[in-house]
Amino acid sequence: xxxxxxxxxxxxxxxxxxxxxxxxxxxxxxxxxxxxxxxxxxxxxxxxxxxxxxxxxxxxxxxxxxxxxxxxxxxxxxxxxxxxxxxxxxxxxxxxxxxxxxxxxxxxxxxxxxxxxxxxxxxxxxxxxxxxxxxxxxxxxxxxxxxxxxxxxxxxxxxxxxxxxxxxxxxxxxxxxxxxxxxxxxxxxxxxxxxxxxxxxxxxxxxxxxxxxxxxxxxxxxxxxxxxxxxxxxxxxxxxxxxxxxxxxxxxxxxxxxxxxxxxxxxxxxxxxxxxxxxxxxxxxxxxxxxxxxxxxxxxxxxxxxxxxxxxxxxxxxxxxxxxxxxxxxxxxxxxxxxxxxxxxxxxxxxxxxx
Ligand SMILES: *Cc1c(COP(=O)(O)O)cnc(C)c1O
Numbered sequence: 001x002x003x004x005x006x007x008x009x010x011x012x013x014x015x016x017x018x019x020x021x022x023x024x025x026x027x028x029x030x031x032x033x034x035x036x037x038x039x040x041x042x043x044x045x046x047x048x049x050x051x052x053x054x055x056x057x058x059x060x061x062x063x064x065x066x067x068x069x070x071x072x073x074x075x076x077x078x079x080x081x082x083x084x085x086x087x088x089x090x091x092x093x094x095x096x097x098x099x100x101x102x103x104x105x106x107x108x109x110x111x112x113x114x115x116x117x118x119x120x121x122x123x124x125x126x127x128x129x130x131x132x133x134x135x136x137x138x139x140x141x142x143x144x145x146x147x148x149x150x151x152x153x154x155x156x157x158x159x160x161x162x163x164x165x166x167x168x169x170x171x172x173x174x175x176x177x178x179x180x181x182x183x184x185x186x187x188x189x190x191x192x193x194x195x196x197x198x199x200x201x202x203x204x205x206x207x208x209x210x211x212x213x214x215x216x217x218x219x220x221x222x223x224x225x226x227x228x229x230x231x232x233x234x235x236x237x238x239x240x241x242x243x244x245x246x247x248x249x250x251x252x253x254x255x256x257x258x259x260x261x262x263x264x265x266x267x268x269x270x271x272x273x274x275x276x277x278x279x280x281x282x283x284x285x286x287x288x289x290x291x292x293x294x295x296x297x298x299x300x301x302x303x304x305x306x307x308x309x310x311x312x313x314x315x316x317x318x319x320x321x322x323x324x325x326x327x328x329x330x331x332x333x334x335x336x337x338x339x340x341x342x343x344x345x346x347x348x349x350x351x352x353x354x355x
Contacts, residue, residue, distance in 0.1 A: 034130045050162075269329075
């Protein structure tokens, strides 16, 4: 192993790369990881020096708070390669800001920019061979933080570990996505942690998600927990509705995650002259629009799939099918956003950042 000491980050390089053993044409999302990971520990009230080292298992105490109280947060973002082999990030400042908001909500220390952003750029640069050219090919970046301090007393840890791991990904056709509108379970509640990318939000969805899948639905449209009358998110994505010629998406709140894809789509739609309104859509409104034919599209928006069109929804034992639309607004916006990410279109918003 070669050891390099950059200004702020130690780098211990892997002796060999496993890249040649990876079948980049047949990747399942989030299963393969690159040769290195970034690790930075927080102890005695301060962050230590980050290190990038070979991807490997590590040991923490069985009583570590992450195992018992789920004190854990994460981010999800991507790196893209353009036609000239340059590697780009998409609005990474937004992910860093959101990560630190999640940290505050979970009583965890914020990660300073020189660790989050410089660490991210350094490890992506080191792994740039893992970012493949061509639309749909990305390197999925997963920064996360866990409470590693030991002791089963229910209070915030005093020790944390911030890490970044990287996984090559390929866009894939998910098949038809049918959704069911939540009438009982909730993803988030006022005063809760729904606006944070906190680990527990996701495990809490697994059971209702499983029930939905057993009924033949790929995803749940979450409604507000108090009344189940307002449409809020689609699984782990923000959700958009097109009724007549207007797009609608709910305003962010304590129950709704402030998605980078969501806000980019809002800005893109505005600049393209697509009518868009940020306001809550009611379940009754959606059902009425489906019945009178004014409901044109529903789609989820998030980093993993960018845009995920929905073909129909179930509510109170009734299934409503959406019209099949050529050149949908969902796919037009996906195309525009993707072209900016891969540097195939002018980035007038200044969203892309070179590694
Ligand atoms: C991550 C996430 C999103 C999408 O956010 P992006 O920044 O667009 O990836 C939406 N909803 C939930 C619940 C999420 O966890």
